Amino acid sequence: MSQITPAQQLFDLTGQVALVTGASSGLGRRFAQVLAAQGAKVVAAARRSDRLQDLAATSPNIVPLAMDVTDTAAQAGALDAAERGFGPLTLLVNNAGIGGGGRIVDTPEAEWERVMRTNVDSIWHLSRAFAQRLIARERSGAIINIASLVAHRVGMSSASYAISKAAVLHMTRAQAFEWARHGIRVNAICPGYISSEMTDDYLASPAGQEMIRRVPQRRSGQPSDLDGTLLLLASSRASGFMTGAEINVDGGHALA
Template sequence: MNQVLAAQRLFDLTGEVALVTGASSGLGARFAEVLAAQGAKVIAAARRTERLAELAAAHPNIHPLSLDVTRFEQLPAKLEEAEALAGPLTLLINNAGIAGGLRIVDTPEDEWAAIQKTNVDSVWHLSQAFAKMLMARKGSGAIINIASLVATKVGVSSASYAVSKAAVLHMTKAQALEWARHGIRVNAICPGYIHSEMTDDYLASPAGQDLIRKIPQRRAGEAADLDGTLLLLASPRASGFMTGASILVDGGHALA
């Protein structure tokens, strides 16, 4: 019978090296801190490098990396740069994302294109480069894609974003299927409404307050509400037999 591990050991990430995209604010900054607190070395990547420098200054395990996920041609070299900073990567958290708030008929071509490029195409390209790197050295690892509640539950004025997150969810399953045999697990987190720079203005508005009243738990989440799910999916000891899964963390919103 397998040994029963204490929770501390089950979620210990010592020896793991994680790249977190969109780590300059909100969920990504929290993900970087949580992974580092469990012993992982973390590459915190984004465009606002001054924010990353602040994060890194507070955590010896966090290293900043200037990264624009839409510069696809640079991504393989950026992964090599990350490895030069912290060692061979084992975890990729595809978190960088942008939102849109227009109805379909009002959405200009450039907004649709920017959302798909940042939220979908970058996940495709960065995951592909990450998987190739691991396969070349026969290393195992895990990818966590940040999708959304709206990947499965649409609302008005968020179609471009919802479609992009549905694609991320489907991409998660496709990646999981192709890469399981290579020892790469791929899972997704689907957060509901979580306080961040992306959502705070909306959540404070009358429409946002109205929405919060419809969430069964009667509140929006905090980034910390995702800590446990992140650690579950990141730890090979805790979720070694999970791949292609998505976990909803939404205060019951999908039920309403």
């Protein structure tokens, strides 16, 4: 029988170098801090550099990286810059994302393109570049894609956003399938409604309060509700046999 690994060691990320996109606020900021607290070196990326500087000041394990994930031509350079911070990347958290407008018939062309470029295309390009590096170096690694509860359900948010998150889930499966042989695990988290800049106004509104009453746990989440799932998927000791999985963290909302 193999030995039991103490929980502290199971989630120890010492030696890992992570790139977290969308780290200037909300979930991404929390993800960067949680990974850094478990010993990972973290490159925190987003467009608002001032926010990233503040975040980096909270931990010697975090460095900021100004990056627009929609600028695909600049992504190879951004990965080079990320690796100048702490060395070769081993973990990628594709978290940057934006919400969408309203009904399909009212959604301007530019809005659709903005949502797809930010939420889908960026993950395609960044994950591909990250995997190419790992494969060339014959190193293992992990990708965590942030999808959403609405990847499975329409009518809860804008159609463009829901469609983009469904694409993130299918991309997760395709990436996991193709890269498993290279030791790259790819999994997704599907959060329900979590307090952040993206959702706070809605959650405080009458419609948001009504929605919360339909969540089986009768509450929205906090970014800290995702800590355990993030660490599970980030640690190859904890989830080395998991790839292509999607984990709901939603207070039971998907059941309602």
